[in-house]
Amino acid sequence: MRAYTPKDDVQAKAYYTDRYYVAPQVPKSEVETDEVFAADLAAIKARFEVKEAYIQVEQMVIFINPHDIYGVLELMRDELAYTQLSEMSAIDWLAKDNTFEIFYQMLSMTKRKRIRVKFFINNGEAVDSVEKLFRSADWSEREMFDMFGIEANNHPFMKRILMPYDWQGHPLLKSYPLEGDEFAAWYEVDKIYGKEAREAIGPEIRDTARVDRYDSERFARLGFEVPKGTKITGDEPRNSQEYQEEGGVFLIKKYTKEASTIVDDPQR
Amino acid sequence: MAQHKVNYTQDGGLPVALTSIDKIVNWGRSNSLWALTYGLACCGIEMMASGASRYDFDRYGTIFRASPRQSDLMIVAGTLTKKHAEFIKRLYDQMTEPRWVISMGSCANTGGMFNTYATVQGVDRIIPVDLYLPGCAPRPETLQYGVMLLQKKIRANKAGNAQKPKRLM
Ligand code: SF4
Numbered sequence A: 001m002r003a004y005t006p007k008d009d010v011q012a013k014a015y016y017t018d019r020y021y022v023a024p025q026v027p028k029s030e031v032e033t034d035e036v037f038a039a040d041l042a043a044i045k046a047r048f049e050v051k052e053a054y055i056q057v058e059q060m061v062i063f064i065n066p067h068d069i070y071g072v073l074e075l076m077r078d079e080l081a082y083t084q085l086s087e088m089s090a091i092d093w094l095a096k097d098n099t100f101e102i103f104y105q106m107l108s109m110t111k112r113k114r115i116r117v118k119f120f121i122n123n124g125e126a127v128d129s130v131e132k133l134f135r136s137a138d139w140s141e142r143e144m145f146d147m148f149g150i151e152a153n154n155h156p157f158m159k160r161i162l163m164p165y166d167w168q169g170h171p172l173l174k175s176y177p178l179e180g181d182e183f184a185a186w187y188e189v190d191k192i193y194g195k196e197a198r199e200a201i202g203p204e205i206r207d208t209a210r211v212d213r214y215d216s217e218r219f220a221r222l223g224f225e226v227p228k229g230t231k232i233t234g235d236e237p238r239n240s241q242e243y244q245e246e247g248g249v250f251l252i253k254k255y256t257k258e259a260s261t262i263v264d265d266p267q268r
Numbered sequence B: 001m002a003q004h005k006v007n008y009t010q011d012g013g014l015p016v017a018l019t020s021i022d023k024i025v026n027w028g029r030s031n032s033l034w035a036l037t038y039g040l041a042c043c044g045i046e047m048m049a050s051g052a053s054r055y056d057f058d059r060y061g062t063i064f065r066a067s068p069r070q071s072d073l074m075i076v077a078g079t080l081t082k083k084h085a086e087f088i089k090r091l092y093d094q095m096t097e098p099r100w101v102i103s104m105g106s107c108a109n110t111g112g113m114f115n116t117y118a119t120v121q122g123v124d125r126i127i128p129v130d131l132y133l134p135g136c137a138p139r140p141e142t143l144q145y146g147v148m149l150l151q152k153k154i155r156a157n158k159a160g161n162a163q164k165p166k167r168l169m
Helices: A035-045 A066-078 A136-148 A187-192 A195-201 B021-030 B043-051 B085-094 B105-110 B140-156
Strands: A050-056 A059-064 A084-093 A099-108 A113-122 B073-077 B100-104 B131-133
Touching (some): A035 A050, A035 A059, A035 A066, A035 A113, A059 A066, A066 A099, A066 A113, A084 A136, A187 A195, A187 B085, B021 B140, B043 B073, B043 B100, B043 B105, B043 B140, B073 B085, B073 B105, B100 B140, B105 B131, B131 B140
Parallel strands (some): B073 B100, B100 B131
Antiparallel strands (some): A084 A099, A099 A113
């Protein structure tokens, strides 16, 4: 059993806390244990400052200075054969020390190795775009801007990619509520019908399991349907469930169960 | 004039049918519900299955069209995101009246499991809906049943000007 920590007001805090069990970290090993990585690290260290480096799950992780990122990736692409940027994004550490951690996941097809290049920036700072080196960074940096609000300098088209252009807020920040803030909750109503329609349309109903059988405005109880807006008392007559009207409609035959055939052979 | 003799009073021989305008208009409308393809997510797969040969929507006269100008029925099949909300409104407005909307699946009905900032919590916040189909995803049989109920609803209404255009606002 783990030690009990008081959980009062845990919902009131905007930021994630270690309310749940946090799994221990995967062990880190020295870079020297892998000679390919050791050579790569030496090549990077010769030109740039490397703050920390280790191997975790057979991948090397290095921490560099933010302003070196373009140079480091260029060196890795042109001289160390890490020709693919498979992924890049940010991690929100704002609650801890007001920083973002930016990571770039690099892949070398010839060496069959992966290196993760990381650095920290303060809240409000921008990163240097690596879009000129890797085309894949184009959309990744736009997504990072969209989701975290981190801009990339020298990016050719620094706009939101997933959310609409007129969206406010950056949804992947840990301070952003999952169900959206006030702007998000009314976004479609405000945009299509205008703010004055808010009252008529009403707030979002987030409880998907909520069914009010006495609400005949929005629900109809199957088999006991009443006209919209009728007050429900509970002794409504049962309506028959039929596809076709009794007596028939012009040119349409009424379906009868007796006249139908049941197909037993599914391969028919 | 045909030379041969036709007995018009025999079965099906009579070239004249007497009926009320309402009935014949509604008969036409309910049996040629051309649906706008509106597959937004996984429910769209079930909608496509309904249109394909096994479930065969054509026998109801429901034929999928790719243009709102040619369709009477919008089957909203899938998750409506907030980014897309304005387009569904625009497409709905482009459909000619009379028009009907089926909201297919939990996502279109209530937002479903996507209780998030990016999902519209039910298409009825944007456009008026005639029929809600429960399920995640509803089977093609449910959609067929829904279309049959809608046909019944159309036949129960008066044709012509008596049908008020539906407006959410
Ligand atoms: S209701 Fe279910 S199947 Fe349909 S779109 Fe939503 S998640 Fe997909």
